[in-house]
Amino acid sequence: MTxxxxxxxxxxxxxxxQNQSAKAFYQVMGFEEYARSxxxxxxxxxPILHLQRSNKEK
Structure with missing residues (x-):
């Protein structure tokens, strides 16, 4: 996936x-929450969490 x-x-x-597994997975992949709907x-x-790749992972 990486x-x-x-x-x-x-x-x-x-x-x-509600999908905490997906949130945790993407955080490990370098994504951070930037907004919530x-x-x-x-x-x-x-509710939807909007994640973006952190600058550290680019």
Whole structure:
């Protein structure tokens, strides 16, 4: 996965706030939370965390 993130130069990821495993995984991959939305893209009450790759990992 690390190679894919670097190969595709993925800088932004959105994860469901309730998915703590995904959040932890992306934090290990060098992503940090920069924003939070109260609802998902469909307007449902599932908070979304917006993550971006930290400058340390570039």
């Amino acid at each position: 190679n894919l993130l670097k190969m595709k130069d993925i800088q932004l990821i959105d994860v469901n706030e 109260e609802v998902d893209d469909a307007g449902r009450p599932y």
